[in-house]
Structure formats: structure tokens, C-alpha cells
Amino acid sequence: MSFSFFKPSRPKTPVEVAKAIKDTLTALDTKTVVEVKALEKALEEVEKNFATMRCMLSGDGENEPNADQVTQLAQEICKEDVISLLVHKLPILGWETRKDLVHCWSILLKQKVGSAYCCLQYIENHLELLDFLVVCYDSKEIALNCGNMLRDCIKFPSLAKYILESASFELFFKFVELPTFDVASDAFSTFKDLLTKHDTMVSEYLTAHYDEFFNLYENLLTSANYVTRRQSLKLLSDFLLEPPNSHIMKRYILEVRYLKVMMTLLKDSSKTIQMSAFHIFKVFVANPNKPREVKVILAKNHEKLLELLHNLSPGKGAEDEQFEEEKELIIKEIERVSRLPILES
Numbered sequence: 001m002s003f004s005f006f007k008p009s010r011p012k013t014p015v016e017v018a019k020a021i022k023d024t025l026t027a028l029d030t031k032t033v034v035e036v037k038a039l040e041k042a043l044e045e046v047e048k049n050f051a052t053m054r055c056m057l058s059g060d061g062e063n064e065p066n067a068d069q070v071t072q073l074a075q076e077i078c079k080e081d082v083i084s085l086l087v088h089k090l091p092i093l094g095w096e097t098r099k100d101l102v103h104c105w106s107i108l109l110k111q112k113v114g115s116a117y118c119c120l121q122y123i124e125n126h127l128e129l130l131d132f133l134v135v136c137y138d139s140k141e142i143a144l145n146c147g148n149m150l151r152d153c154i155k156f157p158s159l160a161k162y163i164l165e166s167a168s169f170e171l172f173f174k175f176v177e178l179p180t181f182d183v184a185s186d187a188f189s190t191f192k193d194l195l196t197k198h199d200t201m202v203s204e205y206l207t208a209h210y211d212e213f214f215n216l217y218e219n220l221l222t223s224a225n226y227v228t229r230r231q232s233l234k235l236l237s238d239f240l241l242e243p244p245n246s247h248i249m250k251r252y253i254l255e256v257r258y259l260k261v262m263m264t265l266l267k268d269s270s271k272t273i274q275m276s277a278f279h280i281f282k283v284f285v286a287n288p289n290k291p292r293e294v295k296v297i298l299a300k301n302h303e304k305l306l307e308l309l310h311n312l313s314p315g316k317g318a319e320d321e322q323f324e325e326e327k328e329l330i331i332k333e334i335e336r337v338s339r340l341p342i343l344e345s
Contacts, residue, residue: 014069017056018076021049025085043094050100057107074111078122083108087129087149090142090192095197098145106152120156121291127162137175140183154193157201164194164205173216177228188231195235199244206248214252219259226270233265233276240280253284256293263301266308275314278327285330285337296339302338306331 056073059065065248077083086101090168093101108119123129130153136146148194153159163169172194175187195202208214220232240249262284265277284294298305309331314323 012052013063014073014076016057017049017052017073018082021053021077022080022082022085024049025082025089028089033041043092043097047094047097047100048087050097050104053104054100058102070107071113074108074118075113077108079116080253083119083122084126084129084205087132087265090145091139093223102145102148105149106175106323109152109156117156119207120159123153124158127159127166130159130163131166131168134166134171137162137171137178137183137187140178140180143180143183149189149192151193154190154197154214157198160194160198161201161205164201169194170216173220176220176231177223177225181227184227188235192235194240195239200298202239203244203248206245210248210251214258218258218261221265225275229265229268230270230273233273237276237279241283245294249283254289254291254294255285256297259284259294259297263297266305266312271315274312276310278309282326282330285333290337298334299338299340302334309334322336330344 024042027042028039028046050088053073057065057070086105090098090101098148109117111119130150133146133150133153137143150163154163170192172187176184176191178184178187217232217236220228221236223229223232239245240252259281262277262281265273266281268274284290285298287294290298309327312327314320
């Protein structure tokens with residue numbers, strides 16, 4: 001006869017996992033820093049439940065996840081308002097727990113119930129969660145976790161549209177210049193995704209918010225921070241020179257203030273910035289419908305501009321020949337404009 005003193009524990013069902021996560025996260029509300037022991041115990045329980053959720057969603061390394069259980073867990077997490085708790089409790093979770101949360105968040109957002117993404121629909125009905133995640137960039141301990149979660153959300157047009165049009169979006173112009181390099185870089189990655197993942201939507205946004213957006217963007221292009229100047233100039237090329245934004249570009253290159261920004265960047269100490277600036281500057285010059293104000297600026301500064309362009313070189317690379325051809329055309333156009341009687345009133 002054999003005796004078993006330790007029965008193997010029965011695996012939790014998706015309903016039980018969702019309820020356990022909700023209960024342990026809610027329990028954190030009743031804990032205070034004074035009750036250190038109680039808080040530590042509560043956080044340990046949360047960590048265990050998150051590990052169980054991760055295992056159910058992505059497998060345990062030996063067994064693949066059960067598709068039906070994954071779907072049911074996603075449904076229960078929405079039904080029990082766990083998604084809201086996951087976001088709002090993020091600041092007090094431990095490092096390992098936050099890591100599991102980011103992993104699970106990505107999987108949950110992709111889960112379909114029938115033809116609908118249930119977690120996506122939940123967030124669409126609780127859009128304030130996106131504002132909360134954006135603001136969390138101000139907390140460097142959780143900023144990178146929030147950045148990952150935001151970029152997963154931005155893959156969906158409806159959520160990206162909300163962030164673009166919300167008051168929170170303006171915060172990115174501050175976050176990309178935060179003193180902590182990793183956080184600033186992560187914020188810029190999210191900022192870039194917002195401006196490049198959904199072309200038509202971004203085009204509509206820029207059309208409706210042209211002045212306020214480019215007023216703020218000019219501050220990035222003229223920043224004292226080299227990384228900010230370089231990244232923002234590259235990003236400007238990425239979205240401004242794309243076909244869906246051709247009407248935005250045509251408007252941009254009519255404005256003398258932005259021409260002056262590019263002329264300043266042509267003088268930057270960084271060759272990378274000089275070259276990126278040239279690719280936008282050349283559009284101002286090549287525009288067959290240059291306004292008088294642009295022609296005047298080009299004519300007044302033609303000697304300095306020609307000197308800069310003659311000295312401009314991309315270095316070694318396959319695109320040297322094309323660059324030299326473009327540069328020659330731009331030089332000839334500046335010379336032509338400089339001979340026009342446009343300075344006469």
C-alpha cells in the first residue's frame with residue numbers, strides 16, 4: 001500500500017486565474033507602506049498569479065498554451081475589469097511582475113473572441129488607460145514597461161488615433177528630452193510609431209493640427225541635445241516625405257521659418273545631421289512654386305549656402321553618385337534664384 005502525503009495541486013482554470021489576479025491586485029489597495037510585511041506578502045501573491053497567467057498564455061516551455069484557455073482568460077480579464085487594475089497597479093508592482101505583465105499584455109491584445117479583439121474593445125471603452133500609460137513616462141522606474149505596452153496599443157488604429165488627438169500626445173515633446181537616456185529613447189520610439197504606423201490617419205491628424213504640431217516639432221529640431229536633433233530630423237523625413245503626406249510637405253516648404261531651421265541644420269557639427277537636413281532642404285529649393293519670401297532668403301544667403309553645399313559630402317557609400325547629382329541641381333537652382341530681381345520692391 002502506498003501513501004501520498006502531497007497531492008499535486010489542480011491547475012487553475014482561466015476563471016480562477018482571472019479572479020485570483022483581481023483579488024490580489026485589489027488587496028494592494030488596503031496595504032500601506034507602514035504595513036511593510038503585509039505589502040510584501042501581497043506583492044508576492046500578485047507575482048505568483050502573474051506567473052500563472054503568463055504560463056497559461058504562452059506555455060511553460062514544454063507545453064504549448066491551450067487556445068481555448070487563452071481565449072477564455074482574455075474574456076474573463078475583460079469581464080472582471082482586470083485590465084484596468086493591471087494598468088493602475090503597475091507603479092507598485094515588482095520588477096519581475098512588471099516584466100510578466102508586459103509579456104502578457106502583448107498576447108492579450110491579440111486575442112480574438114469570434115471576430116473581435118476583446119481586450120482592444122475593453123481599452124476602447126476605457127481610453128483613460130492610455131493617458132495613464134503615457135503619463136507614466138514621467139516615472140523612470142516603470143517608463144520602459146509603459147512604453148512597451150503603449151507600442152502594443154499603437155498597433156491598433158483606434159488606439160493610436162486616440163493618443164494622437166488627446167492632450168497626452170503633447171507630453172511626448174517633453175518626454176523625448178528627458179535626462180534619462182533610456183527613457184528618452186523609449187519615448188522617442190513610441191513617438192515615432194505614432195507618426196509612422198498608420199499613414200492615412202497621421203495625414204488626417206497633421207492636416208487638422210498642422211500649426212500646433214509643427215510649432216512643437218520645431219523645438220525638437222532646434223534642441224541643444226544632439227540626439228534629439230538627429231532623431232527628430234530623421235523622423236521628419238520618414239513621415240513628411242511619404243506620399244500620403246505630400247500635401248503636408250507642400251505646405252511645409254512654403255514657410256520661411258522652416259527653411260531657416262534646415263539652413264541652420266546644414267551647418268550642424270554632425271555630418272549625419274547635415275545630410276538629413278539636406279534631404280529636406282533640397283525640397284524647399286527644388287519646389288517650382290517657391291514663394292517670394294523663400295526666394296529672398298535663398299538669394300540673400302546664396303554665398304554661404306553654396307559654400308556649405310560644396311563642402312557637403314556623405315562620405316563613402318553607394319549613394320554618392322545620386323547625391324552629387326542632386327547637390328549639383330540644388331546648387332544651380334540657388335545660383336539661378338540669386339540672379340533674379342526678387343530683392344527689388
